[in-house]
Each structure stands twice: as C-alpha cells, then as structure tokens.
Amino acid sequence: MSGRRPGFAGNGQPDGDRRRRRGGRGLMVPEAEFRSYYGRPVIKEPAWTIEVPWYFFVGGMAGASAPLAVAARMAGNERLARSAVTVAAAGVAVGTPLLVSDLGRPERFHHMLRLFKPTSPMSMGSWVLAGLGPSAVNAAVSEWFGIFPRLGRIAEVVSGLLGPALATYTAVLVANTAVPVWHEAGRELPLVFAGSAMASAGAATTLLTPAADAGPARRLAVTGAVVELAAGQVMERRLGELAEPYHQGVAGRYARLAKGCTAAGAAAIGLAGRRRRPLAVAGAGLLLAGSALERLAVYKAGFQSARDPKYVVKPQRARLEAANR
Amino acid sequence: MTLTDLPTPTFGGGYDGQARPRMGFFTDTSICIGCKACEVACKEWNLVPEDGPLRISGNSYDNTLALGANTWRHVAFIEQAKPVQVPEVDLAAAAAAAAGAGTTAPQAREGLRWLMSSDVCKHCTSAACLEVCPTGALFRTEFGTVVVQQDICNGCGYCVPACPFGVIERREEDGRVFKCTLCYDRLKDGMEPACAHACPTKSIQFGPLEELRERADAKLEKLHEAGFDDARLYLRDEANGIGGAGAFFLLLDEPEVYGFPPDPVSTTRDLPRLWKAAAVAAGVVVTAVAAAVAGGRR
Numbered sequence: 001m002s003g004r005r006p007g008f009a010g011n012g013q014p015d016g017d018r019r020r021r022r023g024g025r026g027l028m029v030p031e032a033e034f035r036s037y038y039g040r041p042v043i044k045e046p047a048w049t050i051e052v053p054w055y056f057f058v059g060g061m062a063g064a065s066a067p068l069a070v071a072a073r074m075a076g077n078e079r080l081a082r083s084a085v086t087v088a089a090a091g092v093a094v095g096t097p098l099l100v101s102d103l104g105r106p107e108r109f110h111h112m113l114r115l116f117k118p119t120s121p122m123s124m125g126s127w128v129l130a131g132l133g134p135s136a137v138n139a140a141v142s143e144w145f146g147i148f149p150r151l152g153r154i155a156e157v158v159s160g161l162l163g164p165a166l167a168t169y170t171a172v173l174v175a176n177t178a179v180p181v182w183h184e185a186g187r188e189l190p191l192v193f194a195g196s197a198m199a200s201a202g203a204a205t206t207l208l209t210p211a212a213d214a215g216p217a218r219r220l221a222v223t224g225a226v227v228e229l230a231a232g233q234v235m236e237r238r239l240g241e242l243a244e245p246y247h248q249g250v251a252g253r254y255a256r257l258a259k260g261c262t263a264a265g266a267a268a269i270g271l272a273g274r275r276r277r278p279l280a281v282a283g284a285g286l287l288l289a290g291s292a293l294e295r296l297a298v299y300k301a302g303f304q305s306a307r308d309p310k311y312v313v314k315p316q317r318a319r320l321e322a323a324n325r
Numbered sequence: 326m327t328l329t330d331l332p333t334p335t336f337g338g339g340y341d342g343q344a345r346p347r348m349g350f351f352t353d354t355s356i357c358i359g360c361k362a363c364e365v366a367c368k369e370w371n372l373v374p375e376d377g378p379l380r381i382s383g384n385s386y387d388n389t390l391a392l393g394a395n396t397w398r399h400v401a402f403i404e405q406a407k408p409v410q411v412p413e414v415d416l417a418a419a420a421a422a423a424a425g426a427g428t429t430a431p432q433a434r435e436g437l438r439w440l441m442s443s444d445v446c447k448h449c450t451s452a453a454c455l456e457v458c459p460t461g462a463l464f465r466t467e468f469g470t471v472v473v474q475q476d477i478c479n480g481c482g483y484c485v486p487a488c489p490f491g492v493i494e495r496r497e498e499d500g501r502v503f504k505c506t507l508c509y510d511r512l513k514d515g516m517e518p519a520c521a522h523a524c525p526t527k528s529i530q531f532g533p534l535e536e537l538r539e540r541a542d543a544k545l546e547k548l549h550e551a552g553f554d555d556a557r558l559y560l561r562d563e564a565n566g567i568g569g570a571g572a573f574f575l576l577l578d579e580p581e582v583y584g585f586p587p588d589p590v591s592t593t594r595d596l597p598r599l600w601k602a603a604a605v606a607a608g609v610v611v612t613a614v615a616a617a618v619a620g621g622r623r
Contacts, residue, residue, distance in 0.1 A: 035579060044393075045485075112481070177592055178489040224613070313586065
C-alpha cells in the first residue's frame with residue numbers, strides 16, 4: 001500500500017488508519033491489518049432487547065430444575081421435589097412473557113407454532129417451551145394445591161424430560177447466527193449455558209429447601225458453577241483473538257463479575273452450605289447473580305463483535321488464505 | 326428430515342411445475358456512476374419509508390451508509406489513492422489546465438480512484454434468514470428469490486443477526502423485518518425490478534441467473550484483457566459458504582473494501598454440529614442431576 005494518503009483513510013485502506021484517526025495520534029502502530037468500508041459493521045447487530053438474556057437465565061434455571069424435581073421425587077426427597085417444581089414453574093412463568101414482549105409484534109406470538117422447523121433453533125425452542133411451560137405450571141399447581149395428583153406427576157415427568165433441552169437450546173439459538181463471537185463458540189456455548197442453568201437451578205432450590213434436604217441442590221449448584229467456569233475458559237481460549245469482547249467494554253465487565261460471583265458462590269455453598277444457612281443463602285445469591293451475569297456477558301459480547309467489522313473480516317480472510325495455501 | 330441433513334427448501338420444489346427460472350441481479354460495479362437512481366427507484370416503487378433525518382456522513386458521497394429495513398439498495402462510494410486506469414487522458418495537460426483555473430491538480434503519481442457499487446440483498450441459495458425464520462414468514466418464491474411475508478412475520482428478529490451480509494433489519498416503529506423483495510410484484514407481472522429499470526448505465530442487470538453468469542464471465546474476461554487485474558466476480562460461484570447467490574457482483578477490489586464479507590457462510594451449515602453440542606450439554610445436565618440426587622439427601 002505505498003502511496004497511501006492518510007486523508008483518504010478508511011476507504012478500503014487497511015484499518016490502521018481508522019484506529020489512528022480515532023486515537024488522534026499518528027504514531028500508533030496499527031494492529032494486524034484488515035480492510036473495511038469506513039470501519040462500518042458488515043453484519044447487523046441483533047434486534048433483540050435485554051429481555052432475551054434474562055429469558056436465557058430464567059429459562060435455563062427452569063430447564064435444569066425440572067429434571068431435578070423428577071430425580072428428587074424418585075429418590076423420595078419430596079421437600080426438594082416441591083422446591084424444584086416451584087422453581088421450574090416460576091422460571092417459565094417469568095420467561096415466557098419476556099420472550100413474547102421481545103417480539104416486534106407480540107400479538108403474533110402464536111405464529112411461532114405455525115411450523116416445526118429444525119433449521120430454526122427458535123422454532124424448536126418454541127415447541128420445547130410450549131411443552132414444558134404448561135406442564136411445569138401444572139406440576140407446581142398440583143404440588144401446592146394437591147389437585148389432580150396423577151396428572152401433576154405426569155406433567156412433572158414431561159417437564160423433566162424437556163428441561164435439559166430448554167437449558168441448552170438457547171446456546172444453539174445464538175450460535176446459529178453470523179455473529180462471530182457466538183457462532184465460533186458453537187461447541188462450547190451449550191456447555192456454558194448448561195453449567196449456568198445448573199448453577200442457578202441448584203442455587204434457587206437451595207434457597208427454598210431446608211438444609212437437611214438440600215444436599216442435591218447444593219451439589220448441583222457447585223457442579224454447575226464448575227462446568228460454567230471451565231467451559232467458559234475453554235470457550236475463550238478456543239476463540240483466541242475473537243474472545244476480545246469478553247475482556248472489553250460492558251461484556252468484559254459482566255464476564256469478570258460473573259466469574260467472581262460464580263466462583264465465590266460455589267465456594268460458599270460447597271464448603272459451608274451444609275452447616276451454615278447464612279453462607280448457603282449468600283452463596284446461592286452469588287451463584288444466581290453469576291449465572292445471570294454470564295448470560296448478559298455472552299449477550300453483550302455478541303453485540304460488540306457484530307459492531308466491529310474486524311471480527312467478521314479477519315477470520316474470513318484467514319480462512320480464505322488457509323484455503324489458498 | 327434428519328438433524329444432520331438440513332437442506333434449504335428446494336428451488337421450485339413447492340411450486341408443482343409452476344416454478345420459474347431463477348432470477349437475479351448481476352451488479353457490474355465497473356460501470357456504476359454512483360447516481361443512486363436505484364436507491365430512489367426502489368424507495369419509490371416499494372413505498373419504503375424515509376430512513377431518518379438527512380445527515381452528511383463524511384464518507385465520500387455515501388450518506389445512506391448501509392442496507393437496512395428502510396434501505397434495500399445502497400450505493401457505496403470508495404475513494405482510493407490509486408491511479409485511475411484511463412490511458413487516453415493526458416494527465417499533464419489536465420494538470421496544467423487545472424493550475425490555470427486555480428484549482429489543485431491531481432498528482433499523476435498519486436491519482437485518485439473512485440469505486441462505486443450498488444449493494445442489495447443477495448437472495449442466497451442457502452439463505453440463513455429463511456432457514457432460521459421460526460414462523461415461515463421468509464420463503465422462497467417461484468423465481469428462487471427470498472421474500473418476507475409481512476402478514477406472517479412476528480418480528481422475532483432472528484433473521485437479523487443470521488444474515489452474513491447485514492441486509493435484513495427490523496423496522497422498529499413497525500416491529501417486523503424488511504428487505505429487498507427483488508420486486509416480487511413486478512416480477513409476477515413480467516417486469517424487471519425498479520432498481521434495474523432505473524439504472525442508466527446497466528450496472529444493475531436483471532435476468533435469469535444462468536444468463537447473467539455468462540454475461541458476467543464475458544465482462545470479466547474483457548476487463549482482464551484491458552489490464553484491470555483487480556477485477557473479480559463476487560458470489561458468482563456456487564462453491565461458497567452460501568451455495569451461490571441470486572445477486573452477485575463484479576468488483577474492482579477485495580469484497581471487504583465495499584463492506585462485503587470476504588467469505589460469507591450460511592450459519593445453518595454448522596447447525597448439525599451445534600445440535601450435537603447441545604445434545605452433549607443436555608446429557609451433562611441429566612448426568613449432573615442424577616449424580617447430585619444419588620449423593621444423598623444431606
């Protein structure tokens with residue numbers, strides 16, 4: 001690129017110019033070069049609003065609580081089963097309106113069930129939610145009011161079977177986009193979300209269950225936290241340069257907070273949750289916060305990576321060059 | 326349909342022999358003069374609303390900036406410090422004339438080249454927007470184009486981040502998504518799309534895709550013979566990540582210079598892998614729950 005004039009920077013010239021102009025200094029060494037159209041985004045940021053990551057959080061919590069209810073019932077731990085069906089019902093009861101309100105045309109929410117479409121994770125998720133939502137609420141109503149006990153048990157099993165799908169499909173939903181930091185993390189994101197879901201479900205049921213019956217909830221919370229943190233670590237390492245949004249801006253702040261809360265919460269519940277109720281409660285609170293923050297971090301990182309053309313252009317350029325070599 | 330075999334709805338498959346040849350655009354940017362007649366014609370014909378208050382971007386003559394819900398054709402302007410390949414112009418004489426007129430003469434050595442290109446929805450073969458659409462609002466027409474059915478769209482917004490070109494967008498005051506329809510209404514009446522009709526240089530060419538590809542190949546050969554080594558066809562071939570496009574381009578520089586992704590991939594190509602990863606993660610949830618409960622009540 002000899003003969004390059006700074007006055008025409010940004011017009012398909014290597015992006016170093018754009019950076020320099022922004023920084024207001026002429027001496028900064030540009031990063032690895034890539035070209036773009038005035039530094040403008042190549043892909044669109046999602047149209048989704050903040051309801052979406054909160055749905056991921058409460059939906060994940062419900063998804064992991066539902067099978068916990070079934071397992072606890074089978075093991076004869078009725079007290080824990082009651083807590084778990086309650087959390088599952090509360091999660092879908094809160095999550096479904098969040099999803100509907102995020103639509104541009106909420107009154108057309110039922111169009112989600114026009115098709116059964118495996119190429120659309122949102123379609124599949126809608127069906128999972130359409131099955132799990134009513135059954136989880138049925139199971140909880142039956143549990144609390146003692147009505148239709150047999151129907152309640154059937155509903156509980158149905159929601160338990162669908163729960164793991166609800167806890168993980170949201171990762172496929174975001175990974176199945178052109179957003180680099182989501183798409184390229186497709187292998188790890190389901191595990192991150194599964195861990196986050198288990199941590200929040202374990203934490204919420206720990207809060208609602210007397211310590212003497214809450215052993216499984218605490219163990220699930222700690223396991224979830226470990227899976228969430230480990231999978232997140234692997235995800236960031238695999239993403240390499242693309243993991244940058246997880247260390248910058250709002251996403252970076254959320255990600256750091258999420259890791260801190262999750263690690264501290266898991267330690268509190270795991271080490272002292274059995275004997276010291278206040279520590280169990282504090283740990284559960286931290287885990288819930290960590291799980292929610294993790295979803296927010298992933299969500300915001302996606303927006304940040306969509307906004308900057310370098311995350312789109314550089315990996316594609318590298319792929320082309322690798323193919324030509 | 327199995328999860329590992331997720332085809333795009335087949336071309337003409339749903340039209341019982343009524344399917345028409347696949348129609349598309351060949352945008353030859355080497356003869357685009359940046360008049361924006363395509364932008365205007367598109368807006369007029371399709372009754373696309375105003376896209377916000379007028380403002381000057383400072384990015385050459387491009388104040389439209391990007392495709393979106395209210396911009397279905399977008400003309401890009403790129404100024405490059407690169408000599409223009411016009412051998413018959415005597416730069417020295419031009420410089421003298423400019424100096425006499427009191428203006429700054431362009432330096433022959435530094436030259437300024439202007440690239441202009443009219444961007445549009447690519448109507449991909451593997452159209453991610455269509456594949457991720459949960460309501461079926463996005464569909465494949467009998468012309469092989471991709472169109473939103475506005476009476477079905479519920480504004481879930483999934484197609485927006487799915488598009489590898491950043492074409493489709495939600496119109497916030499409306500709630501639904503909008504994009505180029507390749508003038509589906511005009512096509513049905515045997516007319517060409519408004520943008521192609523308005524283009525004064527035939528930079529935007531409309532026709533059966535097969536025919537356009539032949540035309541593009543011939544043009545590219547001519548340009549190479551004339552010494553335009555930078556000329557290239559973008560999205561012409563089917564052996565790319567979107568399985569070929571209904572709208573393809575002749576460019577004079579790398580795609581990213583025009584704001585195009587250099588190697589776009591339809592995200593659903595990786596979906597089987599993603600579903601498998603989710604199945605594994607769901608298995609982890611089941612195992613972890615079982616193990617937690619098996620560990621005893623306390």
